[in-house]
Amino acid sequence: MEFEDVRERALIELFGALEGRYGPNYECRYYPCHFEGQDCTFCFCPFYPCFIYDLGYIKKTTKGYVWNCKDCHWIHEKEVVEEVLAELSGYSRQQLVEEDWLFFNRIVQKLYYGREIGxxxxxxxxxxxxxxxxxxxxxxxxxxxxxxxxxxxxxxxxxxxxxxxxxxxxxxxxxxxxxxxxxxxxxxxxxxxxxxxxxx
Ligand code: SF4
Known part of the structure; x- marks a missing residue:
């Protein structure tokens, strides 16, 4: 999957969730890919790459550097999903499509650390x-x-x-x-x- 497609999937999932389509996906053949009872709303994370080392790490591959966060459980916790949706529902769809990495990263910092650390x-x-x-x-x-x-x-x-x-x-x-x-x-x-x- 090309990188732009990953971002697009993240936004499509986010908009679906803002319309009420969220929670565990028991129909997915990989469920649960992280832990029993996980929330699958953000299978594609809107904050990627967040650079929060408690959740993932940067890795060099043959294709260049990637943010590896396959073991991140945080975004699959129900309470976190609710906080993310509450926060992002305050912005228009257009703004969410147009905003950059810094906008989303400030939000993830606020949710994860309780303040902007950047x-x-x-x-x-x-x-x-x-x-x-x-x-x-x-x-x-x-x-x-x-x-x-x-x-x-x-x-x-x-x-x-x-x-x-x-x-x-x-x-x-x-x-x-x-x-x-x-x-x-x-x-x-x-x-x-x-x-x-x-x-x-
Ligand atoms: S580490 Fe977690 S919060 Fe950060 S980009 Fe990856 S899935 Fe999202």
Whole structure:
């Protein structure tokens, strides 16, 4: 399935759900693909790729980078589906079709973290999700490592492993780098980055 088709399916499912077609799909031959009693409303997630490391991770494949979240249970919980629908029902269909990744990501941040954790950073033209590491078991490290990810129309189009502001792609999203069971990222102050390494 082409990427645009995946986004289209996500929107079709979302609009169906806003009209009242939601809940478990007992007729699906794969049911339950995640857990007994799961809600199948968002078989195609409207927040993909959300870059929430508690729910998935970025993976390099032969075709490039993808957000892998096949084990995400969160979007299949009934209460979460109800919250998502309550939130998204406040927008017109046209707006939901036209809005970009940032619009949907701000919503998923609000629902998952209870607030917007993302921020535009002062040292580059980028939006950082590095505050997702706050509250985790982190230690300072000498080397700074993180990912600068460019997304166009919800598709990951370029990823670089960066270690300084000069390597950040313009208009990208900054997320931690997952390596050998640790998340690598940074804290920043006055444009200076301090490397951190955190347990997942
Ligand atoms: S990790 Fe979960 S919430 Fe995030 S894009 Fe994947 S299915 Fe959606």
């Amino acid at each position: 921020e535009f950073v002062e040292f580059a033209e980028a939006y950082s999700l590095m505050r997702c590491l706050e509250g985790k078991d982190c230690e300072s490290v000498e080397e700074v490592k993180f990912l600068s990810v460019k997304v166009e129309k919800f598709e990951i189009v370029e990823v670089v492993e960066a270690s300084s502001p000069s390597e950040v792609l313009n208009g990208s999203i900054l997320i931690p780098l997952l390596r050998e069971g640790y998340l690598y990222g940074f804290r920043s102050e006055d444009g200076k980055l301090e490397g951190i390494k955190c347990r997942i």
